[in-house]
Amino acid sequence: MAKERYKIIPEVYIILIRNSGQEVLLQLRQGTGYNDGLWGLVAGHVEPGEFFVDAIARETQEEIGVTINSENLVFAHTLYRRMLDGAERIGVFFATDTPGRVSQLCASRINVVVLSGLI
Numbered sequence: 001m002a003k004e005r006y007k008i009i010p011e012v013y014i015i016l017i018r019n020s021g022q023e024v025l026l027q028l029r030q031g032t033g034y035n036d037g038l039w040g041l042v043a044g045h046v047e048p049g050e051f052f053v054d055a056i057a058r059e060t061q062e063e064i065g066v067t068i069n070s071e072n073l074v075f076a077h078t079l080y081r082r083m084l085d086g087a088e089r090i091g092v093f094f095a096t097d098t099p100g101r102v103s104q105l106c107a108s109r110i111n112v113v114v115l116s117g118l119i
Helices: 050-063
Strands: 008-018 023-029 042-044 073-083 086-098 111-114
Touching: 042 050, 050 073, 050 086, 050 111
Parallel strands: 008 086
Antiparallel strands: 008 023, 008 042, 023 111, 073 086
C-alpha cells in the first residue's frame, strides 16, 4: 500500500498599489459562499500545473477585471496556516502597480475600494 503524500492547498494574493504607493485596492466579497461580507486582497487558488505568478494574474483578471503582466509582480510574503478543519494552506503574496481603471466584471459578488493614506 502506497503511503499518502503530504497535501497543502496553494493560494495566491495580490497587493494592488496605485498612486506611488498611496492607495491599495481591496475587494468586498459577496455571493461567493466564502468570507462573504469581508474585505480583503484579491486572491485565489493555484490550478494544477500553474505557476504562482500566472495564477495571480489569472485571478486578478477573473475577480476584478484588471490585466497584469506576471513579469511585473514582486514577491512580498509567504504565509502558512492550518485551518480549523485541519486543512493546511500556503499563501504566496505578490505586489504590483495597478494599471488603469478597475473593470467590474464580477460586480454581483465583488466591490472594489481604494484605501488611501496607508503608507
